[in-house]
Amino acid sequence: MSATLEGYNFAYLDEQTKRMIRRAVLKAVAIPGYQVPFGSREMPLPYGWGTGGIQVTASIIGADDVLKVIDQGADDTTNAVSIRRFFRRTAGVATTTRTEEATLIQTRHRIPETPLREGQILVYQVPIPEPLRWLEPRETETRKMHAFADYGIMHVKLYEDIARFGRIATGYNYPVMVNGRYIMSPSPIPKFDNPKMDRNPALQLFGAGREKRIYAVPPYTRVESLDFEDHPFEIERWERACALCGSTESFLDEVVMDDRGGRMFVCSDTDYCESHRPDRSEQEAAE
Amino acid sequence: MSVPSLATGFDDPVQDGQRVFRAVLDAMSRPGRIVPLPRLPEIPAGLHASSAAVALALLDLETPVWLDEAASPAAKWLRFHCGSPLTAAAGDAAFALIADGTRLPDLDLFPIGTPDYPERGTTLLIQVAALAKGRGHRLRGPGIEHETFLDAEGLDEALWRHMAQGRDRFPLGHDVMLLSPDALACLPRSIILED
Numbered sequence: 001m002s003a004t005l006e007g008y009n010f011a012y013l014d015e016q017t018k019r020m021i022r023r024a025v026l027k028a029v030a031i032p033g034y035q036v037p038f039g040s041r042e043m044p045l046p047y048g049w050g051t052g053g054i055q056v057t058a059s060i061i062g063a064d065d066v067l068k069v070i071d072q073g074a075d076d077t078t079n080a081v082s083i084r085r086f087f088r089r090t091a092g093v094a095t096t097t098r099t100e101e102a103t104l105i106q107t108r109h110r111i112p113e114t115p116l117r118e119g120q121i122l123v124y125q126v127p128i129p130e131p132l133r134w135l136e137p138r139e140t141e142t143r144k145m146h147a148f149a150d151y152g153i154m155h156v157k158l159y160e161d162i163a164r165f166g167r168i169a170t171g172y173n174y175p176v177m178v179n180g181r182y183i184m185s186p187s188p189i190p191k192f193d194n195p196k197m198d199r200n201p202a203l204q205l206f207g208a209g210r211e212k213r214i215y216a217v218p219p220y221t222r223v224e225s226l227d228f229e230d231h232p233f234e235i236e237r238w239e240r241a242c243a244l245c246g247s248t249e250s251f252l253d254e255v256v257m258d259d260r261g262g263r264m265f266v267c268s269d270t271d272y273c274e275s276h277r278p279d280r281s282e283q284e285a286a287e
Numbered sequence: 288m289s290v291p292s293l294a295t296g297f298d299d300p301v302q303d304g305q306r307v308f309r310a311v312l313d314a315m316s317r318p319g320r321i322v323p324l325p326r327l328p329e330i331p332a333g334l335h336a337s338s339a340a341v342a343l344a345l346l347d348l349e350t351p352v353w354l355d356e357a358a359s360p361a362a363k364w365l366r367f368h369c370g371s372p373l374t375a376a377a378g379d380a381a382f383a384l385i386a387d388g389t390r391l392p393d394l395d396l397f398p399i400g401t402p403d404y405p406e407r408g409t410t411l412l413i414q415v416a417a418l419a420k421g422r423g424h425r426l427r428g429p430g431i432e433h434e435t436f437l438d439a440e441g442l443d444e445a446l447w448r449h450m451a452q453g454r455d456r457f458p459l460g461h462d463v464m465l466l467s468p469d470a471l472a473c474l475p476r477s478i479i480l481e482d
Contacts, residue, residue, distance in 0.1 A: 009301065010301045010305075016347055019345060020347075022308045022345065023350070025312065026315050026345075031476065031477065060312065144403070179429050201432075203316045216316075217429075218477075220429070220430060
């Protein structure tokens with residue numbers, strides 16, 4: 001563990017800000033799927049880099065937490081590395097890349113493949129928390145739609161997809177209904193991850209820094225992806241397996257290998273991929 | 288003339304505040320679960336150690352607090368440590384601290400939020416003599432895998448009726464923290480309660 005930075009409070013935020021965020025988190029948990037406004041603070045990184053998720057993490061993290069941070073499933077990309085380092089330096093907490101070892105996981109745009117367990121907390125970074133925003137730009141109107149559960153506009157959008165493309169064309173940020181009451185943006189995770197949100201034993205918290213909203217899905221809460229009886233919700237499937245670990249279960253990224261059309265499909269979740277690869281020592285013995 | 292003494296707050300406001308909040312978060316996200324709270328060095332008059340710890344962790348200058356008569360000896364302590372404005376008008380309360388769970392005030396006087404801003408409903412901190420799981424009232428809803436049972440000693444039965452009726456008000460309503468001397472259990476407004 002590296003030495004913590006001097007001159008900053010534990011986990012960077014001041015105590016009054018943490019209390020304000022903590023109160024918003026508790027209300028978010030009590031009203032699953034509802035977006036609670038909060039006084040988002042200026043953070044030492046730009047909007048779009050996870051300022052909402054970082055503020056939520058900073059307000060709940062404790063000295064004995066073990067933190068994992070992923071960006072599009074990977075532990076080793078810029079955003080994940082810098083956020084992990086931020087909390088190592090400001091809170092002195094232990095960090096890990098292993099999903100099973102983490103008590104707190106901050107994520108940008110994926111849910112780990114390894115099933116989460118009770119007691120873990122998953123914090124999502126959210127760019128646009130309002131699922132109705134692209135359909136209705138006025139906050140006053142979307143707020144009323146949520147208040148009266150008037151969600152016809154969203155079903156019309158999905159229906160228009162079917163009329164135009166023959167299927168619901170939304171591949172990520174696929175809207176969900178939480179606890180049968182609020183339509184919620186799951187953040188830009190692929191729809192492949194949507195079923196993992198349903199009745200998950202872990203607590204799921206969502207932070208949007210620029211839009212100043214916090215929302216939550218408590219453990220074991222119903223999360224249904226919107227669909228129609230004759231066009232049921234489906235997740236994407238690949239015809240190939242991961243080129244590194246051979247998994248046919250996980251979400252695959254397509255990687256361009258050369259300028260002659262070479263392609264490689266690999267797991268987006270680096271921790272899952274590494275733990276599913278054939279044992280290295282066996283490989284070396286075979287060589 | 289002696290200087291009236293005031294009970295101290297957290298030994299370590301940063302770490303203790305975080306630990307208490309995580310206990311509250313655990314309880315709120317798993318309704319009915321009885322979560323122990325860290326001990327306080329000194330307990331202010333009128334309050335349980337548990338409710339004093341929750342007050343220190345969650346209340347500040349932004350949260351108007353309503354006190355019942357039994358909690359009023361703690362008014363000075365709350366003003367000093369939390370800096371919260373105390374309000375006599377239930378309609379202004381972000382939090383209500385009800386130290387005597389056997390004598391509940393009229394809960395309908397506290398805000399339940401508005402359809403546009405349901406989070407403005409009051410959080411009720413209610414002190415009880417003891418909490419017991421596995422018997423009593425059957426709870427279902429978000430945060431509970433199948434069902435769980437919770438009972439409280441020293442609590443007016445009206446509270447259970449109030450929360451059972453909450454199902455018709457949802458997403459408006461009150462979020463309740465039941466505080467025994469050393470632990471808490473939560474009943475968020477999303478709870479489904481039937482007897």
